[in-house]
Amino acid sequence: MMDATGKTVEVPTLPAERSIDAYRQMVRIRLFEDQVNELYKRGIMPGLAHLYSGEEAIAVGICEALNREDYITSTHRGHGHCLAKGAEPDLMFAELLGKEAGYCRGKGGSMHIADPATGNLGANAIVGGSFGIATGAAFASKQLKNGRVAVCFFGEGALGQGLFYEELNLAQLWKLPVIYVCENNLYNEYTHFSEATAGDICARATAFAVQAETVDGQSVETVYATAKRLIDRARRGEGPAFLLCNTYRYTGHHVGDINREYYRPKQEELEWKTKRDPILLQGAKLIEQGIADQAALDGIQAEALIEMKAAVEFAVAAPYPGPEEVEMHVYA
Amino acid sequence: MPEAPMRELTFAQAVREALAEEMRRDERVCILGEDVAEAGTPFKVLSGLVEEFGTSRVIDTPISEAGFTGVAVGAAMTGLRPVVDIMFGDFLTLTMDQMVNQAAKVHYMSGGKWKVPMVLRTTLGATRRSAAQHSQSLQAWFSHVPGLKVVIPSTPADAKGLLKTAIRDDNPVVFFEDKMMHHKLKGPVPAGEYTIPFGVADIKRVGEDISLVATSSMVQIALGAAEMLASIGISAEVVDPRTLWPLDEKTMIESVKKTSRAIVLDEGYGRYGVTAELAAVIAEGAFYSLDGPVLRMGAMHVPIPFSPPLEDLTVVTSKDVFEAARKLCGKG
Numbered sequence: 179m180m181d182a183t184g185k186t187v188e189v190p191t192l193p194a195e196r197s198i199d200a201y202r203q204m205v206r207i208r209l210f211e212d213q214v215n216e217l218y219k220r221g222i223m224p225g226l227a228h229l230y231s232g233e234e235a236i237a238v239g240i241c242e243a244l245n246r247e248d249y250i251t252s253t254h255r256g257h258g259h260c261l262a263k264g265a266e267p268d269l270m271f272a273e274l275l276g277k278e279a280g281y282c283r284g285k286g287g288s289m290h291i292a293d294p295a296t297g298n299l300g301a302n303a304i305v306g307g308s309f310g311i312a313t314g315a316a317f318a319s320k321q322l323k324n325g326r327v328a329v330c331f332f333g334e335g336a337l338g339q340g341l342f343y344e345e346l347n348l349a350q351l352w353k354l355p356v357i358y359v360c361e362n363n364l365y366n367e368y369t370h371f372s373e374a375t376a377g378d379i380c381a382r383a384t385a386f387a388v389q390a391e392t393v394d395g396q397s398v399e400t401v402y403a404t405a406k407r408l409i410d411r412a413r414r415g416e417g418p419a420f421l422l423c424n425t426y427r428y429t430g431h432h433v434g435d436i437n438r439e440y441y442r443p444k445q446e447e448l449e450w451k452t453k454r455d456p457i458l459l460q461g462a463k464l465i466e467q468g469i470a471d472q473a474a475l476d477g478i479q480a481e482a483l484i485e486m487k488a489a490v491e492f493a494v495a496a497p498y499p500g501p502e503e504v505e506m507h508v509y510a
Numbered sequence: 511m512p513e514a515p516m517r518e519l520t521f522a523q524a525v526r527e528a529l530a531e532e533m534r535r536d537e538r539v540c541i542l543g544e545d546v547a548e549a550g551t552p553f554k555v556l557s558g559l560v561e562e563f564g565t566s567r568v569i570d571t572p573i574s575e576a577g578f579t580g581v582a583v584g585a586a587m588t589g590l591r592p593v594v595d596i597m598f599g600d601f602l603t604l605t606m607d608q609m610v611n612q613a614a615k616v617h618y619m620s621g622g623k624w625k626v627p628m629v630l631r632t633t634l635g636a637t638r639r640s641a642a643q644h645s646q647s648l649q650a651w652f653s654h655v656p657g658l659k660v661v662i663p664s665t666p667a668d669a670k671g672l673l674k675t676a677i678r679d680d681n682p683v684v685f686f687e688d689k690m691m692h693h694k695l696k697g698p699v700p701a702g703e704y705t706i707p708f709g710v711a712d713i714k715r716v717g718e719d720i721s722l723v724a725t726s727s728m729v730q731i732a733l734g735a736a737e738m739l740a741s742i743g744i745s746a747e748v749v750d751p752r753t754l755w756p757l758d759e760k761t762m763i764e765s766v767k768k769t770s771r772a773i774v775l776d777e778g779y780g781r782y783g784v785t786a787e788l789a790a791v792i793a794e795g796a797f798y799s800l801d802g803p804v805l806r807m808g809a810m811h812v813p814i815p816f817s818p819p820l821e822d823l824t825v826v827t828s829k830d831v832f833e834a835a836r837k838l839c840g841k842g
Contacts, residue, residue, distance in 0.1 A: 281620075281621065282619060282620050282621035282623070283621035283622070284621075286619040286621065290619040290620070292620035292621075292624055293623070299588070300624065304612075307607065307611060307612060310577065310581055310583055310584055310608055311580060311583055311587065311612060313580065313581050314583055314586070314587070314588070315584040315585065316584075317584065317585045321585070321590055324589075326588075340576070341577065341580060344572070344577030344578075345580065345581075347574065348578065507618045508618055508657055509617070509657070509659070509681050510622070
């Protein structure tokens, strides 16, 4: 591939083994979210959850390019980021059900899963709430010279928050190793992003001289290849980057958002699900390249389903935290 | 206070000494804020620190209070111990999401897994002729939020010992300095190493007839009133809580049980303010010992006006306290 100056650059690609892993991770996320929806419908899950279905290639493509000790911050639509960074589904389901075995002892819930063991600084229920935390983690990496990169996942709705532009400015001034990953799933909750977003999205980053790129967020290999390049660049101390990933939210804003026709047509949903599904696309690619056959892909699906069902069973059976927990962890 | 040779330091010198000692002791401590480096802040509190510690640890930021406070939250989670400088307490409004929704809740929401060991230093106090957006005392806002600690020293010695404790604390601590005290208030400060624990009030003057519970700038006001009261035969005790959270309820209650009368003083607004809380604690804890109502004295409930004669009306004076105390003691 040639870059803008005509120089040949190496395009990072996933080796065969890892492109199957990426497929498996996407399937696991999809089936995890299917179970979340079931738990909601069966009235077992307290509150609501925001499903990541349709956007899996972004979390997986990015996290395949990260090391375990690298940092991520996540959003209210964060289950996919968590799983892709290495979280265990049983402990995640336990958290979603408010159980003591959960990642946050049941005190965080769906929108606040955090896991230091996998570098997950936490999901954030304030839209754009983690721009500062991710930038701060990158700042600490630079100060401590530990070579870690921070990735800040956020939806295009967060582009409306002023904090983003403060952090872009700081990150570029200080050449921080942080990647801002904007998942444009087209809808700010119930409003099409075009009704809320003026001008050019990438221009918002390039105004600060932050390197900005746009990718097809439905192609896990494309996301990986671009992310890998930007992450390596950040790790070398060459500064932050902004990665716009075009994608689609298959379900509603949250599990209870069932009737969506007042803000988007069913035909639109159908087209993305049938023509631009990241799992179908990656599966077809694996078969075409002779890396896997349909039976192997079916096997991955079946295995993941067993894993998710077992994880749900674990979480349903797990006990709630005792009353003594309510005042624990207010202060360290 | 430990027995050590005393020097006379200004409030600003004591703050600076605490920072310098902690930065020498712990490489993870760094300072972030507007004009903190070569300028040493507009209040010249930090003068000299950049010369010793360099611009990698005393870091000038853009005018982005939310931005750099957010960076401090993330950096604190990932290995640094940042001290943020918010020049005027009025600018705290710009940091509210970072402090209230992020810093204060990270530890709890993560089930105790992440910690936010950061300090936010800022100022309070009127009478600097700075008008409504540079004169507020907003300590009540932060004291309301579980997960934050709030420190409000009244003397150079307390400022030094409490700031060192704040920097060593594993929680987000908001540290309020009266900007009028920085260079005007001098006091004895022990030479060498010492810290002062949070949640321990200090009796600044022992008395028998009335308790004046006062914070920060109001401690000097209370001490002035106590002198005036002594001249008419009323013995006033001055109690300084020193930290609003954790709060030493016991010392206040014991004092009022002894004196049977109380006036609480804080430069913030009285309504729904620090004085309201302290008065409630005293009323609940010492009700059967009280010989009169617990009085609150704070800033008038108006935006701070610019015109000097008007501004001066908004702040409690020693004479105001003297008059109120005299009446409460039945000598009006």
